[in-house]
Amino acid sequence: MAEIQQIIRSTFPKHIELQANIPTQSLPTVTADATQVHQILMNLCVNARDAMPNGGILSLSAKAITVDEHFAEIHIDAKTGKYVAITVADTGMGIPLEVQERIYDPFFTTKEVGQGTGLGLSTVRGIIKGHGGFLDLYSEVGRGTTFTVFIPAELDHEMEIPQYPDLQEGQGQLILVVDDEALILQMTKSTLELFNYQVVTATNGRDAIAQYKQYHPDLVLMDMMMPELGGQEAISALRDINPHLKIVATSGLITEQFSTISVDAFLPKPYTLQELLQTLGQFQEKNSHTLGHEMQ
Known part of the structure; x- marks a missing residue:
């Protein structure tokens, strides 16, 4: 999350204010592909940026949450259990209901030709589901949009974690x-x-x-x-x-x-x-x- 905040501060327009609340010390452990989590969060942040052409507030937050049966019943793909919920929120133009109904369809996009393939949110949702999690959307036209990524928390601390060889660095190429x-x-x-x-x-x-x-x-x-x-x-x-x-x-x-x-x-x-x-x-x-x- 620190790297994402650095990218936002160095590359996003200055009229977009970043607010972050990431209590990493108190969050439970999750088993996830770090690169893919980085990918989905940057995707959501870029969408938030594009929704605020005249400026606004981009908020990043994370917290531990327990999903109960009621919550699971009203959220697609949700299952009961403990999760880490990561939220990306903006104060932008919001998403109309008719667009929200199609927002996860492959190749669907509201952007101009050449500004994207429409694969973004479809890919984001697929990656999250592949981790056993789910994605929640709340948006109001003229008030902004909030996406929350739910990733299952690791409960069995004795489970075997895959070991990868050392990542190979370049030589300045x-x-x-x-x-x-x-x-x-x-x-x-x-x-x-x-x-x-x-x-x-x-x-x-x-x-x-x-x-x-x-x-x-x-x-x-x-x-x-x-x-x-x-x-x-x-x-x-x-x-x-x-x-x-x-x-x-x-x-x-x-x-x-x-x-x-x-x-x-x-x-x-x-x-x-x-x-x-x-x-x-x-x-x-x-x-x-x-x-x-x-x-x-």
Whole structure:
């Protein structure tokens, strides 16, 4: 949560005030994929930001809660038990009831073309359900919106926790991350920088080609589904410029068309932090890339 607060304070407009109440010391333990929890919370925060174009208050809070039978009966997907409830609230424009009825449908979006795929809240809900939790929404037009994520608390402290190998850090390599989803772009950039990579970003294929010509990155992480110029066309153009460029393709769709693309690896979405770092770790170079003052 500390990293999310840092991203909000450094990248969100200054006219959005962040208020946080996260008593981490008193919260019970949950068993969850940290990267996916980060993903869903950033998604909700970005939606809250977009709902307040003229400014407002973005509130983050967390608390322990026990869901009883009454509560479970009136909330879809809820089951009785102890949870950690994480709330993301805004004072924005609110969501009309007719939109709330469709808000979790795949591909449904109220945003303009090029501002999102409509997969956000559908993906958020799927990840939460995969953790045994559920998502609650309350919104009033003109007053704001509150999303609450309920993640089951861990009750058996003797249960076996999966052990993962040490996460592999980079050696200062320069990575070009290409994705039309602002949330994924920001999350991936922040994560890679934490693990000793340098990052430049692009939001479509044309932008990716321009960024490559300017910065000559060591590796490109390319989303396949983008407006203007898609991943397949951009990869072909980059291969014409540098046939030896290392390229990792990424997509939420695994289709036969991707099998013919000349890439060095394929990373399915949504990917975990471990999967991302392991994939990039295959291409460690002895000589790291330095941006110097180009990024200033």
